[in-house]
Amino acid sequence: MSRLRGRSRKVTGPRQAILDLLRRHPHPLSNKEIFAALPPGECDLATVYRSMHLLRAMGLVKRFDFGDGVARFELLADGDDGHHHHLICTQCAIILEVDECFPRELEEKLAAKNGFQTVTHKLEFFGVCRQCQPTANKK
Amino acid sequence: MSRLRGRSRKVTGPRQAILDLLRRHPHPLSNKEIFAALPPGECDLATVYRSMHLLRAMGLVKRFDFGDGVARFELLADGDDGHHHHLICTQCAIILEVDECFPRELEEKLAAKNGFQTVTHKLEFFGVCRQCQPTANKK
DNA sequence: ATCGCTGCAAAAATTTTGCAGGTAA
DNA sequence: TTACCTGCAAAATTTTTGCAGCGAT
Numbered sequence A, B: 001m002s003r004l005r006g007r008s009r010k011v012t013g014p015r016q017a018i019l020d021l022l023r024r025h026p027h028p029l030s031n032k033e034i035f036a037a038l039p040p041g042e043c044d045l046a047t048v049y050r051s052m053h054l055l056r057a058m059g060l061v062k063r064f065d066f067g068d069g070v071a072r073f074e075l076l077a078d079g080d081d082g083h084h085h086h087l088i089c090t091q092c093a094i095i096l097e098v099d100e101c102f103p104r105e106l107e108e109k110l111a112a113k114n115g116f117q118t119v120t121h122k123l124e125f126f127g128v129c130r131q132c133q134p135t136a137n138k139k
Numbered sequence C: 001a002t003c004g005c006t007g008c009a010a011a012a013a014t015t016t017t018g019c020a021g022g023t024a025a
Numbered sequence D: 001t002t003a004c005c006t007g008c009a010a011a012a013t014t015t016t017t018g019c020a021g022c023g024a025t
Helices: A013-024 A031-037 A045-057 A104-114 A133-138 B013-024 B031-037 B045-057 B104-114 B130-138
Strands: A061-065 A071-075 A085-089 A095-098 A117-128 B061-065 B071-075 B085-089 B095-098 B117-128
Touching: A013 A031, A013 A045, A013 A071, A031 A045, A031 A071, A045 A061, A045 A071, A095 B104, A104 A117, A104 B095, A104 B117, A117 B104, B013 B031, B013 B045, B013 B071, B031 B045, B031 B071, B045 B061, B045 B071, B104 B117, B117 B130
Parallel strands: A085 A117, B085 B117
Antiparallel strands: A061 A071, A085 A095, A117 B117, B061 B071, B085 B095
């Protein structure tokens, strides 16, 4: 909230509702999911799109892509750069946050080898979760 | 070609044109880029979409997502599972293929820890290439 | 002769934009 | 007050689909 106010941005009903939702829901959410989860009439879909643009530009939110062409957003803690990865079940789509990260020194080696600077990465894991394993094996 | 024929799939003009293009262009291409690169009238946009669906389902082509919401496709060699990653310049969008991969044993540890099976990953690197570094620093 | 494939056009789905009225600061 | 925001509706994009005719096998 204060992070909005600090930059001549207004704290409005729709924005509070969206931020509240993201706070309660610690996993990446798509625009449509956000819209659907909000009480009807609380916020227009167009406003969701506009808000996510804004929040992302302000660094309050981070965008993730799981390879299905749908953008998903996650709230960032103040000062957090949000660099972490997910483990996603390809059957039921449950999303776990993971600590593992691509080794720093390997990344630096790669950057040097190719003459690149300020290299980062996007990394997501996919598999079959415990609950879905019986189902997956059956087929 | 023979990989198509083998499964009662027809080798048609548009499909040859698309496969030719992918063969000549070793980097991931989006549907629109494919359509634009094809000689006018050679293939309808809808056919590009349909072809990429088919080729992907048949495993001739692999889909990559660089986080901008655009699907890109790359031709796979026969028998290749296409598992590799890219280093993309955030300024000029040039794409390099890289050998580095997420360490197998770390991935297995992660899978075990979370009770997941058959875990894989998507990994892409982003940075500023040598040519773009003067430009990037200027701003 | 089949059955699959294609172009064209329409439909569906997704995202962006214009505008006039409302509201936080 | 004065920007900034919002809902609504329209527009712009992107992707999918229906259909009749064509073409590879």
